[in-house]
Amino acid sequence: xxxxxxxxxxxxxxxxxxxxxxxxxxxxxxxxxxxxxxxxxxxxxxxxxxxxxxxxxxxxxxxxxxxxxxxxxxxxxxxxxxxxxxxxxxxxxxxxxxxxxxxxxxxxxxxxxxxxxxxxxxxxxxxxxxxxxxxxxxxxxxxxxxxxxxxxxxxxxxxxxxxxxxxxxxxxxxxxxxxxxxxxxxxxxxxxxxxxxxxxxxxxxxxxxxxxxxxxxxxxxxxxxxxxxxxxxxxxxxxxxxxxxxxxxxxxxxxxxxxxxxxxxxxxxxxxxxxxxxxxxxxxxxxxxxxxxxxxxxxxxxxxxxxxxxxxxxxxxxxxxxxxxxxxxxxxxxxxxxxxxxxxxxxxxxxxxxxxxxxxxxxxxxxxxxxxxxxxxxxxxxxxxxxxxxxxxxxxxxxxxxxxxxxxxxxxxxxxxxxxxxxxxxxxxxxxxxxxxxxxxxxxxxxxxxxxxxxxxxxxxxxxxxxxxxxxxxxxxxxxxxxxxxxxxxxxxxxxxxxxxxxx
Amino acid sequence: xxxxxxxxxxxxxxxxxxxxxxxxxxxxxxxxxxxxxxxxxxxxxxxxxxxxxxxxxxxxxxxxxxxxxxxxxxxxxxxxxxxxxxxxxx
Ligand SMILES: [Fe+2]
Ligand SMILES: [Fe+2]
Ligand SMILES: [Zn+2]
Numbered sequence: 397x398x399x400x401x402x403x404x405x406x407x408x409x410x411x412x413x414x415x416x417x418x419x420x421x422x423x424x425x426x427x428x429x430x431x432x433x434x435x436x437x438x439x440x441x442x443x444x445x446x447x448x449x450x451x452x453x454x455x456x457x458x459x460x461x462x463x464x465x466x467x468x469x470x471x472x473x474x475x476x477x478x479x480x481x482x483x484x485x486x487x488x489x490x491x492x493x494x495x496x497x498x499x500x501x502x503x504x505x506x507x508x509x510x511x512x513x514x515x516x517x518x519x520x521x522x523x524x525x526x527x528x529x530x531x532x533x534x535x536x537x538x539x540x541x542x543x544x545x546x547x548x549x550x551x552x553x554x555x556x557x558x559x560x561x562x563x564x565x566x567x568x569x570x571x572x573x574x575x576x577x578x579x580x581x582x583x584x585x586x587x588x589x590x591x592x593x594x595x596x597x598x599x600x601x602x603x604x605x606x607x608x609x610x611x612x613x614x615x616x617x618x619x620x621x622x623x624x625x626x627x628x629x630x631x632x633x634x635x636x637x638x639x640x641x642x643x644x645x646x647x648x649x650x651x652x653x654x655x656x657x658x659x660x661x662x663x664x665x666x667x668x669x670x671x672x673x674x675x676x677x678x679x680x681x682x683x684x685x686x687x688x689x690x691x692x693x694x695x696x697x698x699x700x701x702x703x704x705x706x707x708x709x710x711x712x713x714x715x716x717x718x719x720x721x722x723x724x725x726x727x728x729x730x731x732x733x734x735x736x737x738x739x740x741x742x743x744x745x746x747x748x749x750x751x752x753x754x755x756x757x758x759x760x761x762x763x764x765x766x767x768x769x770x771x772x773x774x775x776x777x778x779x780x781x782x783x784x785x786x787x788x789x790x791x792x793x794x795x796x797x798x799x800x801x802x803x804x805x806x807x808x809x810x811x812x813x814x815x816x817x818x819x820x821x822x823x824x825x826x827x828x829x830x831x832x833x834x835x836x837x838x839x840x841x842x843x844x845x846x847x848x849x850x851x852x853x854x855x856x857x858x859x860x861x862x863x864x865x866x867x868x869x870x871x872x873x874x875x876x877x878x879x880x881x882x883x884x885x886x887x888x889x890x891x892x893x894x895x896x897x898x899x900x
Numbered sequence: 901x902x903x904x905x906x907x908x909x910x911x912x913x914x915x916x917x918x919x920x921x922x923x924x925x926x927x928x929x930x931x932x933x934x935x936x937x938x939x940x941x942x943x944x945x946x947x948x949x950x951x952x953x954x955x956x957x958x959x960x961x962x963x964x965x966x967x968x969x970x971x972x973x974x975x976x977x978x979x980x981x982x983x984x985x986x987x988x989x990x
Contacts, residue, residue: 404964404981447977450964458967465968598972602908602937609936617936621910624971632977682935691932696974699903703976703988 408449416519428517434580437645441518444640448629455527459534466538466622473615474545480895483611484679485550485888486879490608491543491616492552492742493677497569497669498600499539500560502623504573506532508588512581521585521640524633528589531626538619545615550884552741552875555868559741562856563868564847565669565733567797571844572666576659578840583655585637591659591712594634594700597627598692600670607674607682635700642707649708658836660712661829665796668725672733675726675755676747684758689722714829717805723759724808727767732801734774735786739861741870743879746775766808783878787861789848794823794841795830802826818842902943903988905975911938915969917961921952937971945987946975 402410419427431438450458472478482488506529513525547553560566576587605620638656641648671685693715701711730744737744747755752771755763777784790799804810814825818838825831834841850856857867865872874883907922909915911933922940923929925947932939940946953961963984975986 404979447979448964449979450967454964458964461968602939602972603934606934606936621936621971625967625969628970628973629967631973635976695904696906699905699974699988702903706990 404449408446408451411451411453412446412519412523416522424517428515430515430581431517434582435651436582436641436648438518438641439644441520443643444518444520445636446520446524447632447636450527450629452523452527455530459531462622462625463534463538466618467541469618470542470545470615478612478614479546479549480891481612485884486677486679486743486745487611487613488546488550488884489552489742489879490604490673490677491546491613492550492556493669493673494616495539495543495553496556496559496563496741497566499536499543500557501569501573502532502536502539504577505588506530506536508573508577508584511577512584515581516585521633521637524629524636528626528630528633531623531630535619535623535626538622542615542619549887551871551882552743555741555870558869562847563741563870564739565798567845567847568669569666571797572662575662575840582641585634586641586652586655587659587662589630589634590638591634591656592663593627593630595660595693595697595712596663596667597631598696599667599688601627602692603683603688604670604674607678607680610682611678611680638704638709639707642704642709653709654836656709657713658833661714661718661827661833662796664718664721665798665826665830668729668798671722671726672729675758676730676751681751681754684755685726686722686759689719694719713832714827717827717829720805721802723762724766724803727755727759727763728801728803731767731770732790732799735784736790736799737877738785739865739870739876741868741875743877743882743884745879746771746778762808789851791824792846792848793826793830794844794846795825795833797844797846798826800824800826903975904941905944905946905986905988906939906941907946907948907973907986908937908939908971910969910971911936912969917953917956918948918966918969920956922946922948925949925952939972944989945985947986948984950982 418424425432479488509525509529509532513522513529516522516525543553560570573588576584579587601620601624605617605624608620609617638652641652674683674685674688675681697711697715701709733740734744734746752768756768759767774784790801792798793800800811800813802812804812812827814828814831816823816825816831816835816838819842821842823834823838823842825834847856851864857863862872865876870876879885909919915938919938919940923931926940926942928942929946930941932941948963948966950961950963963979963981966984973986975988978985978987
């Protein structure tokens with residue numbers, strides 16, 4: 397009789413356990429020097445569970461299949477000139493922001509999980525981190541491949557890597573990951589694995605990618621959902637890591653709670669960029685940021701934190717503030733980029749009447765009262781040839797690095813300012829959340845590379861705006877400024893005129 | 901408030917038998933259609949049974965194959981040879 401095939405659980409146990417060993421030439425603590433200084437106590441690494449029970453052989457099989465499907469779509473999109481079928485050329489601007497702001501984070505995640513996998517001494521999390529590290533490398537590669545097709549036609553894409561390390565608003569996502577990667581391996585796992593992947597990544601990849609599909613971008617929705625299939629595994633790793641730490645020792649709870657509070661707020665601030673992409677930059681919007689927040693934070697996060705309450709873990713601090721901000725954040729961010737369009741690597745515009753009406757409908761409590769009148773005034777100023785630019789360099793929040801343009805909780809007409817003093821220096825913050833994070837580790841955040849400070853210190857190519865844009869490698873007049881009047885618009889109108897001509 | 905177990909799948913031919921199996925096996929499941937994707941929500945627990953998927957698909961199917969059409973999920977996962985379950989029950 398043929399031997400009986402092993403079940404999934406047994407297969408997983410055989411292929412992941414018993415593969416490691418106690419070191420003898422060097423003490424284990426010298427081989428794993430980073431897994432104790434954060435104060436996390438682990439009694440039993442073998443209690444780690446990977447519910448996906450994915451072994452390396454199955455991993456290669458599924459990933460290979462996903463890649464084949466994705467590249468078939470990318471080829472078809474390129475062969476059929478899919479770029480001409482998107483809803484409007486304005487759409488391409490979300491890809492510029494995505495490639496310059498998000499894709500390099502995939503690479504950072506790749507490196508971060510490689511590091512965490514190396515430095516956690518349990519074999520279960522090591523295997524899971526190794527797979528995630530490879531996934532993240534796949535994500536950055538597929539995103540670059542996909543968007544490289546758009547780079548043949550649209551501006552603002554070609555210098556994405558150079559820009560990521562220099563351009564003022566890109567320091568927001570960059571510093572988020574730098575912060576996580578310069579923490580210890582457990583904090584990294586809570587920051588990226590739990591807070592980002594589990595609690596917040598849905599907001600980036602699900603409604604936004606669905607929006608890509610709705611705007612005719614078959615290639616982006618395909619890489620987005622292909623990456624997201626890996627994200628489900630990453631989310632599972634994130635929830636596993638938090639349960640594992642909380643089950644291992646009661647002393648871990650206050651440390652983990654502090655990280656959850658910190659990384660929820662950091663993530664919320666970074667995702668403000670996505671809020672703006674969803675509400676303003678998709679020519680055919682699918683779901684408002686506020687609706688997405690309700691589904692993916694209020695509802696999904698509510699279920700999650702109800703579950704974790706059995707360990708004593710609480711809903712992240714300032715979750716209520718973040719929820720209230722969902723009514724404002726996309727509008728306030730779009731206002732910032734509109735004012736600084738001369739220094740941004742993508743185009744801006746004032747929404748047309750239909751889009752304004754959509755926003756009024758989606759934001760009945762705030763849009764007509766606080767934002768629509770401003771947009772209508774700016775549109776009117778454009779008509780009169782007095783398009784509004786803000787020529788001063790903004791003060792930045794020391795923690796999130798976003799210009800200090802956000803308003804007080806409960807008072808959308810007053811800008812929020814917070815500050816802390818350390819060693820005779822004053823540091824400024826956009827919110828209580830950012831101030832708390834700084835106050836928890838002032839020696840870390842006092843060193844932040846703040847773009848505006850760096851410009852004033854003469855480290856960004858020169859003293860004038862053109863000098864700085866040159867240092868960014870921004871192709872002035874093509875990459876920046878309004879969509880109306882841009883080379884992108886001209887090209888799109890030519891394609892469109894061609895289509896009408898061909899149809900007649 | 902009930903805790904919501906949830907799965908989001910691609911809206912394509914490969915996922916259709918799985919979506920149908922979920923609708924058949926999970927009374928009270930709620931469906932949110934989005935361009936390119938479908939989100940299925942149910943209070944407390946959502947189950948995908950291997951046998952139900954195979955019945956619709958007409959071939960053998962391993963729950964791990966769900967990775968090819970999976971977009972997102974919520975709930976504690978329990979996966980084995982004959983089921984893929986998301987649950988908030990303990
Ligand atoms: Fe990723
Ligand atoms: Fe990920
Ligand atoms: Zn801030």
